[in-house]
Amino acid sequence: MGNIGKKIKKIDSEAITLGKPIYTEDLAIKNTLCVKLLRSPYANAIIKSIDKSRAERTVGVEGVFTYEDVPKNRFCMAGQTYPELSPYDRLLLDKHVRYVGDPVAIVVAADEKICNRALNLIKVKYEVLEPLLDFEKAEESHIKVHSEEDGTFFKGSKDFVKYDLSKNIVGEINKVFGEDPEKTYEKSPVKIEEEYTMQEQAHSMMETYRSYSYYDHLMRLTVITSTQVPFHIKRQLSVALGIPSSKIRIIKPRIGGGFGGKQTSVTEIYAAFATMKTGKPCMIKLSRKENYTASNTRHKMRVKVKIGAEEDGTINVIDLDALSDQGAYGEHAFTTLGLVGDKSLPLYNKLKSARFHGKVVYTNKVPAGAFRGYGATQGCFAVESAVNELAKKINMDPTKLRLKNITKEGETTLAYNQNILSSKLEQCILKGKELIDWEEKYPFKVLSNGNIRSVGMAITMQGSGIANIDTSTVNIKLNEEGDFSLLISATDNGAGADTVLSQMAAEILKCKIDDIITIAADTDITPYDPGSYASSGVYVTGGAVVRAANKLKRNILKEASEKTGIYFGDMDLINGMIMTNTGKEVMSLKDLAEELSSGAEGKTIMGSGSFGSDTSPPPYVAGFAELETDILTGQVKVVNYVAVVDCGTVINENLARVQVEGGVVQGIGLALYEDVVYSKEGRLLTDEFLQYKIPTRKDIGELTIDFQESYEPTGPFGAKSIGEVVINTPAPAINGALLNGIGSQFSKLPIKGEHVLKKIIGY
Numbered sequence: 001m002g003n004i005g006k007k008i009k010k011i012d013s014e015a016i017t018l019g020k021p022i023y024t025e026d027l028a029i030k031n032t033l034c035v036k037l038l039r040s041p042y043a044n045a046i047i048k049s050i051d052k053s054r055a056e057r058t059v060g061v062e063g064v065f066t067y068e069d070v071p072k073n074r075f076c077m078a079g080q081t082y083p084e085l086s087p088y089d090r091l092l093l094d095k096h097v098r099y100v101g102d103p104v105a106i107v108v109a110a111d112e113k114i115c116n117r118a119l120n121l122i123k124v125k126y127e128v129l130e131p132l133l134d135f136e137k138a139e140e141s142h143i144k145v146h147s148e149e150d151g152t153f154f155k156g157s158k159d160f161v162k163y164d165l166s167k168n169i170v171g172e173i174n175k176v177f178g179e180d181p182e183k184t185y186e187k188s189p190v191k192i193e194e195e196y197t198m199q200e201q202a203h204s205m206m207e208t209y210r211s212y213s214y215y216d217h218l219m220r221l222t223v224i225t226s227t228q229v230p231f232h233i234k235r236q237l238s239v240a241l242g243i244p245s246s247k248i249r250i251i252k253p254r255i256g257g258g259f260g261g262k263q264t265s266v267t268e269i270y271a272a273f274a275t276m277k278t279g280k281p282c283m284i285k286l287s288r289k290e291n292y293t294a295s296n297t298r299h300k301m302r303v304k305v306k307i308g309a310e311e312d313g314t315i316n317v318i319d320l321d322a323l324s325d326q327g328a329y330g331e332h333a334f335t336t337l338g339l340v341g342d343k344s345l346p347l348y349n350k351l352k353s354a355r356f357h358g359k360v361v362y363t364n365k366v367p368a369g370a371f372r373g374y375g376a377t378q379g380c381f382a383v384e385s386a387v388n389e390l391a392k393k394i395n396m397d398p399t400k401l402r403l404k405n406i407t408k409e410g411e412t413t414l415a416y417n418q419n420i421l422s423s424k425l426e427q428c429i430l431k432g433k434e435l436i437d438w439e440e441k442y443p444f445k446v447l448s449n450g451n452i453r454s455v456g457m458a459i460t461m462q463g464s465g466i467a468n469i470d471t472s473t474v475n476i477k478l479n480e481e482g483d484f485s486l487l488i489s490a491t492d493n494g495a496g497a498d499t500v501l502s503q504m505a506a507e508i509l510k511c512k513i514d515d516i517i518t519i520a521a522d523t524d525i526t527p528y529d530p531g532s533y534a535s536s537g538v539y540v541t542g543g544a545v546v547r548a549a550n551k552l553k554r555n556i557l558k559e560a561s562e563k564t565g566i567y568f569g570d571m572d573l574i575n576g577m578i579m580t581n582t583g584k585e586v587m588s589l590k591d592l593a594e595e596l597s598s599g600a601e602g603k604t605i606m607g608s609g610s611f612g613s614d615t616s617p618p619p620y621v622a623g624f625a626e627l628e629t630d631i632l633t634g635q636v637k638v639v640n641y642v643a644v645v646d647c648g649t650v651i652n653e654n655l656a657r658v659q660v661e662g663g664v665v666q667g668i669g670l671a672l673y674e675d676v677v678y679s680k681e682g683r684l685l686t687d688e689f690l691q692y693k694i695p696t697r698k699d700i701g702e703l704t705i706d707f708q709e710s711y712e713p714t715g716p717f718g719a720k721s722i723g724e725v726v727i728n729t730p731a732p733a734i735n736g737a738l739l740n741g742i743g744s745q746f747s748k749l750p751i752k753g754e755h756v757l758k759k760i761i762g763y
Helices: 013-017 112-121 181-187 230-241 268-278 288-293 333-342 376-393 398-405 425-436 497-509 537-564 589-596 653-672 730-742 753-761
Strands: 033-039 045-051 061-065 103-109 123-128 169-178 190-198 210-215 221-225 248-251 282-285 300-309 315-327 353-362 444-446 452-461 471-478 484-488 516-520 571-574 577-580 585-588 606-612 620-629 636-646 700-707
Touching: 033 112, 033 268, 033 288, 045 103, 061 112, 061 268, 103 112, 103 268, 169 181, 169 333, 181 300, 181 315, 181 353, 190 376, 210 268, 221 230, 221 268, 230 248, 230 268, 268 282, 300 376, 315 333, 315 376, 333 353, 333 376, 376 398, 376 452, 376 730, 398 425, 398 452, 425 452, 425 620, 425 636, 425 700, 452 730, 471 497, 471 537, 471 589, 484 497, 484 537, 497 516, 497 537, 537 571, 537 577, 537 585, 537 589, 537 606, 577 589, 585 589, 620 730, 636 653, 636 730, 653 700, 653 730, 730 753
Parallel strands: 033 282, 221 248, 315 353, 484 516, 636 700
Antiparallel strands: 033 103, 045 123, 061 103, 169 353, 190 300, 210 221, 210 282, 300 315, 444 452, 452 620, 471 484, 471 606, 571 577, 577 585, 620 636
């Protein structure tokens, strides 16, 4: 039917454009109770007493709950496949508060105004403790953010995670590949040793965190929530609230953006608890300020890089040492750290040796969690910035240096032993050079006004789902009128996963996409899926869609065979008709469906397919930045950014292009604009859009997007992922352009005008 590769519009685009009620808040009934949280004003404190009596007496207040009123079950908010490698280090409410914004009390009232009034009437006495705010001092600090006495524990093996709470270490990794990295480094004639720090980054999605809960007619706890991981939320609520998972239902409506933040259960537990205590529908909705101060961020990370190379540019060894700032609670701590090495070292394959060592530590700051790129962004910034330094040192074109060293299709990587079955990274680099006009512009030009135009580049990789862990199941059924219902639990964050998965089903069933009814993410109805994270939607869930559609198609043809006597292998589905392979019409699918929907021999025909993989094929991006640097102010403007992507087969170019554009702009924001600032007491100061700067369209110049399609044999229709990889290259490419333009790059992000000006004037 030609559904693959077509620029098909999103199936929900009309509803979004017209403002139809499709989000969590839209679905709450009238007179739903409001849930608000009293939050700690201190980064580290012990609650000595709470007087909630005046708040409880306030007209319209249904309940005020403190740590004395909640279950004492420790749980984890990270939406990860069970068993999680994140610690069970949270209570619903705790006597010990560990960051400014940590919940102290839950207020449930008739409306938001009454909730706020009650919050102001709660009197709390704290024993204020010294906070741990510097993650580089965490291991030696006398301050312990968590302890074994708290009951903190891991579902994963301690031998695997290697945590040490006496040193505030949430996890540690040490991987060595090939020869001894230190000896290889020392023997290399050219040496690079640098240190890079990437700041936290706030998700800043349009729709803040929110959840709505109620009891259904069977007294089952139902939670409608803006989440990326409905099945993980179900498990977390069961653990935290101490109720059977069979008594819990999670429904995911439309999501107004996530970027990884909604892979963590920020609000669901509080709405659900409020409904349990009151028996009434309840809703919690975070303000924009709370969205910044009381949810999660990208991990701040310091990465030390050592590269040993030959004088001709052959890279012998890459040695990484990372330290990650986890904040107050351990969601996604260990797994994010792992991707720093896993998604950067395999880029280069002339290596004799490679090493990744990393630690992630607790601090008394807003917890870190999943964010688009998930550790690969931090690793890419460090490694690619160091590779640009190497190019400068040996006076070699950075594009040629990479072309000399990159891993190519058909190779097995030294680092992490990955078999690369599909790669057009070389073609991505060459095409990017052409689109940015690299040969003409490299390394820089001085404009008539004295400003400097310079170019820089970087490459990156990511994964497609989590190998040997993630498994998705999809059901498709033939309806009584000859159309199809596609039941999936992958969650569309706005990028169009529902549309792409429908395209895949339509391609197998050889029908129009309008013949596919997509039903997404209801834990009572749709089959298990880990959710939207780890770039798993197209690859993992898409693989399940292909298998389910093929099974349904086979079952339909078998039914037709029984009725006609024609061997099912000699028939096919084509545009609503069952036809022989010679082109003769047998019967319409509608007629078959209607016949099956009644009578003693009636039945519903379904196809179910599951997909998991022992591999996680990497997509690739070559990113090129063209900057104009004002030599009088240091202001940096991205004049043009070129991103050339290998995501395997492009299923829907329109949606893929939007993904790339959004990721690139988010990466530019990380590089030049977005800064997370704390006071010396640990209070987040960048807690509104006025303080936390994200780039607008006027801040970004031209965006040029291109695709170089490979064919991934393990992926559906040859596809790989695209969602995360697109954010990784802007920061190192911009850093490289500054290196080529003003002779120096920067070890910390964001790169601000005053930092650039100091380099220009040699201050």
